[in-house]
Amino acid sequence: MREAAPQKTSRFKVQGEGSSAAISVVTVxxxxxxxxxxxxxxxVKPLFLPSPQAVLLQFQEYLTGAANDRPLWQHLLASVLRVSVAFVLALLLAVPVGLAMGMSRVVRGICDPLLEFYRPLPPLAYLPLIIIWCGIDEVPKVLLIFLSCFAPLALAARAGVRSASQEQMQAAWSMGAGPLQVIRHVVLPAALPEILVGMRIAIGFGWTTLVAAEMVAANVGLGQMVLNASNFLRTDIVVMGILVIGAVAWLFDWLMRRLERRLVPWKGRM
Structure with a gap:
């Protein structure tokens, strides 16, 4: 009898997270x-690209309160609170709307045109209307970030409903489960991976909209700090603010990825 030919092993191996992190560190x-x-x-002239030393000096001055401005922690706290409040409100409202859109043709017919209409619009396009309607206090800032987070969360929840097995839903109905029980025990667990991806996208959109939101008569915030520095051509402060915003956004994304691994550990392993 012929011996079975040894199977060829793939030349491409799935790289671990350690090697990816090492490549990222080398790139940075x-x-x-x-x-x-x-x-x-x-x-390059310092006006166009300040040196790392100049940016680090500004970071130290803002961190210690020696800068001719508010300390960095006040700007950071104000921005984090605005983004966090808007994100939580969007999460509480968009996920039920998205689930309802995925399960009901009527709700989908009502909400889908509205979402698809305003989703591609840049925040600066409807910022004047928000200022006219809501004034110049904290409400328009939070509302602008809320709108940027709402659409990706709702669409992700709607797409996640398609992951729910029709057999499981029919079995739950046949066993006497009510609509809320079907959503809680069948639809929501199946849609959770998509919702978590939508959360990562939404928090990124929220930080992207931060600078536009803090254009509305803000006197504190990372976006306001960057805008104020740009008016005086202080590119060292602008670059420092951009790096801080990027670092905080990366931290939020890292927390979302950790939450995703804890809540849906089976994702990517099926």
Whole structure:
């Protein structure tokens, strides 16, 4: 009898998270080295690209309160509160709307045109209307971020309903389960992976809209700090603010990924 030919092993192996993290660290180090080299050699004027030392100096001054402005923690706290409040409100409202859109043709017919109409609009397009309707206090800032988070959360929840098995839903109905029980025990667990992806996208949109939201008569916030510095051509403060906003947004995304692994550990392993 012939021996079975050994199966060929794939030349492509799934890389672990450790190797990916190492590549990311190397990439960041290379970018920092290029930034340092370009500014030290004077290839770009400081007005267009400040040196890492200048940005670090501004970070230290804002961190210690030595800058001619509010301390960094006040700007950071104000921005985090605005984004967090808007995100939580959007999550509480958009997920039920998305689930209802996925389960009801009537709700989908009512809400889908509205979502698809305003979703592609840039926040600056309807910012004047929000100011006219809501004034210039904290409400328009939170509302603008809320609207940027609502659409991706609702659409993600609607798409997640399609993951629910019709057999499981029919079995739940046949066993006497009510609508809320079907949603809680069948639809919501099946839609949870999509909802978590929508949460990651929504929190990113929220931070993207932060600068536009803090254009509305804000006197504190990371976006306001960047806008105020840009008016005086303080690119070192602008770059420092951009790096802080990016770092906080990355931290939120990391927390979302950790939450995703805890709530849906089976995702990607089926």
């Amino acid at each position: 180090c290379v970018l920092l080295a290029l930034w340092f080299g370009v500014t030290q050699l004077g290839l």
